[in-house]
Amino acid sequence: MDKDRLYDALGELMYAVSKADGAVQESEVAKLRELLAQHPWSAAIQWSFDYENTRNITLEEAYAKALQTCQEYGPSGEYVFLFEVLDAIAAASQGKDVNEMTVIERFKKELRAHFLEEDLSGMTEE
Numbered sequence: 333m334d335k336d337r338l339y340d341a342l343g344e345l346m347y348a349v350s351k352a353d354g355a356v357q358e359s360e361v362a363k364l365r366e367l368l369a370q371h372p373w374s375a376a377i378q379w380s381f382d383y384e385n386t387r388n389i390t391l392e393e394a395y396a397k398a399l400q401t402c403q404e405y406g407p408s409g410e411y412v413f414l415f416e417v418l419d420a421i422a423a424a425s426q427g428k429d430v431n432e433m434t435v436i437e438r439f440k441k442e443l444r445a446h447f448l449e450e451d452l453s454g455m456t457e458e
Contacts, residue, residue, distance in 0.1 A: 342398070352391055365378065
């Protein structure tokens, strides 16, 4: 899988977190643009976020697509950047909403569990 698809997934998850409190807030969009300004793939991530937002995709649909892509892509250093951006988006509009934090923590937990399962299954196949 190429990095283009990974960056689409990051935009999808950023959208899902923004949507978790009921609606994507302008302050969240502004924070996203600010944080992405220096990222080499900012255009791809922003395009994905905007696409999901314009189509008003459900939180669960965006979340599921992002999780599946990240699971298929495998471990990446980009996840550190992703979680920093997600925390900043969550804090951008009246502080961190419990629903936004739930989405972030759920994603971390499901992604870690998948990678652990992959590691363990690789150990038993040797």
